[in-house]
Amino acid sequence: MDLMKRRSGGRPAGPHALLIGVLALGTTLLGGPAVASPAPTLHELASAQGRYFGSATDNSELSDAAYTAVLGSEFGQITPGNSMKWDTTEPVRGRFDFTKGDVITDFAREHGQSVRGHTLVWHSQLPSWVGALPQAEVEPAMVDHITEEATHYRGEVTAWDVVNEPFNEDGTFRSSPFHDAMGSDYIATALRAAHAADPEAKLYLNDYNIEGLGAKSDAMYALVSELLDEGVPLDGVGMQAHLAVQYGFPYEMRANMQRFADLGLDVAVTELDVRMQLPADTAKLATQSTYYQRVVEACLAVRRCVGVTVWDWTDKYSWVPSTFPGQGAANLYDESLLPKPALAAVRTALGEEDDGGGSGGTTLKALYRNNDSAVRDNQIKPGLQLVNTGGAAVSLQDVTVRYWFTGENGASTYSTWCDWSPLGCSTVTSRVAGSDPAAAGADHFLEVGFRSGSLAPGASTGEIQLRLNKTDWSNFDESDDYSRTGATSYADATKIAVYVDGELAWGVEP
Numbered sequence: 001m002d003l004m005k006r007r008s009g010g011r012p013a014g015p016h017a018l019l020i021g022v023l024a025l026g027t028t029l030l031g032g033p034a035v036a037s038p039a040p041t042l043h044e045l046a047s048a049q050g051r052y053f054g055s056a057t058d059n060s061e062l063s064d065a066a067y068t069a070v071l072g073s074e075f076g077q078i079t080p081g082n083s084m085k086w087d088t089t090e091p092v093r094g095r096f097d098f099t100k101g102d103v104i105t106d107f108a109r110e111h112g113q114s115v116r117g118h119t120l121v122w123h124s125q126l127p128s129w130v131g132a133l134p135q136a137e138v139e140p141a142m143v144d145h146i147t148e149e150a151t152h153y154r155g156e157v158t159a160w161d162v163v164n165e166p167f168n169e170d171g172t173f174r175s176s177p178f179h180d181a182m183g184s185d186y187i188a189t190a191l192r193a194a195h196a197a198d199p200e201a202k203l204y205l206n207d208y209n210i211e212g213l214g215a216k217s218d219a220m221y222a223l224v225s226e227l228l229d230e231g232v233p234l235d236g237v238g239m240q241a242h243l244a245v246q247y248g249f250p251y252e253m254r255a256n257m258q259r260f261a262d263l264g265l266d267v268a269v270t271e272l273d274v275r276m277q278l279p280a281d282t283a284k285l286a287t288q289s290t291y292y293q294r295v296v297e298a299c300l301a302v303r304r305c306v307g308v309t310v311w312d313w314t315d316k317y318s319w320v321p322s323t324f325p326g327q328g329a330a331n332l333y334d335e336s337l338l339p340k341p342a343l344a345a346v347r348t349a350l351g352e353e354d355d356g357g358g359s360g361g362t363t364l365k366a367l368y369r370n371n372d373s374a375v376r377d378n379q380i381k382p383g384l385q386l387v388n389t390g391g392a393a394v395s396l397q398d399v400t401v402r403y404w405f406t407g408e409n410g411a412s413t414y415s416t417w418c419d420w421s422p423l424g425c426s427t428v429t430s431r432v433a434g435s436d437p438a439a440a441g442a443d444h445f446l447e448v449g450f451r452s453g454s455l456a457p458g459a460s461t462g463e464i465q466l467r468l469n470k471t472d473w474s475n476f477d478e479s480d481d482y483s484r485t486g487a488t489s490y491a492d493a494t495k496i497a498v499y500v501d502g503e504l505a506w507g508v509e510p
């Protein structure tokens with residue numbers, strides 16, 4: 001599959017976009033019906049709901065062109081999986097290195113994405129020098145670290161996971177060099193330092209197993225309530241959402257999100273993945289789909305839930321197999337970067353319209369023959385046949401076909417003709433309209449429709465002999481026309497588009 005392929009006027013399409021065409025209202029110069037446009041990306045679907053859809057990524061993954069094509073197009077937000085962590089950014093006290101994180105913010109800027117900074121203070125991936133400090137030195141070292149890093153990324157990072165994973169499962173504070181030195185006050189100190197360094201960034205506390213109601217989320221709720229009461233700068237709570245099909249779905253996720261929102265905080269799903277015991281099977285993948293879908297639905301149901309970030313989008317780069325031996329298959333796309341059922345479930349949850357034909361459900365195809373051997377004369381003569389390749393009858397009144405060509409100089413008005421068809425030319429409609437925007441070889445198109453009739457499964461319309469000319473009978477140059485080929489017998493024509501109910505069912509638009 002060519003992941004780099006571009007669709008007309010769109011961003012590079014992810015694999016899914018090649019499978020599903022979705023109705024969008026488009027205009028033509030002469031006015032016309034709705035035209036099909038590329039399937040919206042995950043982020044476009046989320047944006048339509050006022051949310052972002054993001055992914056984690058990592059520096060080593062950015063040399064994989066097929067991977068970056070999807071990362072750069074489907075997602076509106078990225079989170080560095082490792083490159084802004086303490087062990088990477090300050091491996092030796094006072095020696096800061098932001099090279100890797102800068103690669104991520106550069107990628108985001110080039111692709112119009114926002115960046116969640118992850119993470120300033122965490123017990124893990126912490127260089128050993130921090131734990132070796134005398135207790136009195138921990139606070140200044142922490143404040144320095146936060147100040148340097150948040151200052152460096154001012155204007156680049158829109159939200160910070162200031163403190164990551166502060167709690168044990170039972171809701172007690174996790175011990176760490178920070179907690180050991182400062183008690184739970186380290187959290188307020190960290191938030192204040194981050195706010196001083198970057199007053200614009202949204203500041204979050206982030207943890208796992210706080211997605212549902214329970215002891216750990218109660219502890220987070222109590223902590224953030226207290227911080228807000230004390231006027232500590234805090235904007236949101238990040239719920240990692242590292243879920244597993246074998247552990248069940250978080251209890252009352254929506255209600256849990258809502259109680260944080262009711263405190264005036266934003267909520268974000270920051271690291272979503274849904275792992276399973278390997279090997280994956282249809283039942284586990286189906287459960288996984290419902291988990292992904294329910295997380296997205298929970299976020300959309302809570303006004304203060306600002307977006308969802310998956311902890312990378314493909315099984316190829318998942319952290320799961322190395323961290324949870326025997327488990328995996330946690331992401332939306334498989335190791336070959338192909339969509340899994342969970343992707344369709346997420347798209348549905350984000351409000352994607354059903355394409356009628358089902359995913360990949362092309363039900364009609366166009367065949368074309370060139371009935372005009374002259375490349376430069378005053379008429380264009382496409383021969384067309386439609387074949388129903390699906391399992392259900394298609395009402396021809398719902399079908400339109402587009403053949404793209406260039407008009408060259410001369411009149412901008414056209415006459416169109418059906419010369420012969422076993423359907424009877426009186427049932428065939430045709431017109432020419434200008435393409436907007438005009439693409440190479442395609443500033444106009446011939447649009448064919450039907451007044452009546454139905455095409456049974458497997459049936460063909462038979463030949464439809466079409467013809468068009470400019471009203472001043474000036475010549476065309478058909479050599480560069482998008483939909484034209486030299487075919488003298490009928491063959492599948494992918495550069496002729498077929499729409500059912502205005503949705504692209506066959507062909508690639510210019």
Ligand code: XIL
Pocket residue numbers: 081082164240271319
């Ligand atoms: C993980 C990364 O994905 C791995 O590459 C790394 O080896 C370990 O950390 N919760 C978090 C993330 O907050 O930082 C973790 O990321 C996954 C769990």
